Amino acid sequence: MSTVRLSLLGSPRLERDGEPVELDTRKTVALVAYLAMTGESPRGETHTREALATLLWPEVEPQRARANLRRSLSVLRKGLGEEWLVVDRETIGTNPHADIWLDVAHFRRLLSSPQTHGHPEAESCPDCLDALVEAVELYQGDFLEGFSLRDSANFDDWQFFQTEGLRQELALALERLVHGHSARGAYEQAILYGRRWVALDPLHEPAHRQLMQLYALAGQRAAALRQYTECARILEVELDLPPAEETTSLYEQIRTSPAMRE
Numbered sequence: 001m002s003t004v005r006l007s008l009l010g011s012p013r014l015e016r017d018g019e020p021v022e023l024d025t026r027k028t029v030a031l032v033a034y035l036a037m038t039g040e041s042p043r044g045e046t047h048t049r050e051a052l053a054t055l056l057w058p059e060v061e062p063q064r065a066r067a068n069l070r071r072s073l074s075v076l077r078k079g080l081g082e083e084w085l086v087v088d089r090e091t092i093g094t095n096p097h098a099d100i101w102l103d104v105a106h107f108r109r110l111l112s113s114p115q116t117h118g119h120p121e122a123e124s125c126p127d128c129l130d131a132l133v134e135a136v137e138l139y140q141g142d143f144l145e146g147f148s149l150r151d152s153a154n155f156d157d158w159q160f161f162q163t164e165g166l167r168q169e170l171a172l173a174l175e176r177l178v179h180g181h182s183a184r185g186a187y188e189q190a191i192l193y194g195r196r197w198v199a200l201d202p203l204h205e206p207a208h209r210q211l212m213q214l215y216a217l218a219g220q221r222a223a224a225l226r227q228y229t230e231c232a233r234i235l236e237v238e239l240d241l242p243p244a245e246e247t248t249s250l251y252e253q254i255r256t257s258p259a260m261r262e
Helices: 026-039 049-056 062-080 103-116 126-138 153-183 187-200 205-217 221-239 245-256
Strands: 003-007 013-016 085-087 091-094 099-102
Touching: 003 026, 003 103, 013 062, 026 049, 026 062, 026 091, 026 099, 026 153, 049 062, 049 091, 049 153, 062 085, 099 103, 103 126, 103 153, 126 153, 153 187, 153 205, 187 205, 205 221, 205 245, 221 245
Parallel strands: 003 099
Antiparallel strands: 003 013, 085 091
């Protein structure tokens, strides 16, 4: 049985037995991504041929759309092997017993692994941090980054919601890494993840505040004050709003506290 690797975090990449697989059309890439993601859902979804044809070729006459789908399935079988698909005359899905590695599924398994470590969810043990580090390193970019189907609004909507959901999961992982390393006094490590957290969502003030605190705790008072200035600039440019009172109060505390002066 072939080993198939599907990497959808970032620009889509496909491999079969360690060799890259190039698919000939964007619709075929979209099809493999959609089947892989929905196949990994708790329900292990299958889809009717009609539904897939309508999703990917909404503006094409139904008979031609189904012919396009058959062609894409043929390309997938040739490129990735027969065993990873379960296909009959009406439905299409992925084989749960096939040797398929999907980076999104592995990312989510790593995020959920701390739930098995036997401590309160708010805490992070060393094994938790290791799993979270591996997860955020696996996140090489947004879901199907740089990819879209301009003539399929429904697929683009599906891709958008997948992207947003995964970004939220990444943000939670980064927040846990920040708090976990900070609790251990590893401020430099916490700062690295705090920067990535802010970069992921520059309008999220709690991330800016956390990074300000980390800089201050690490003895980098000037960096903490610069972070406030950057936060204020972004909020003014994007929202025409000043920072929240809590953010400004933290800034004043860092600016005036002798213990935090460099």
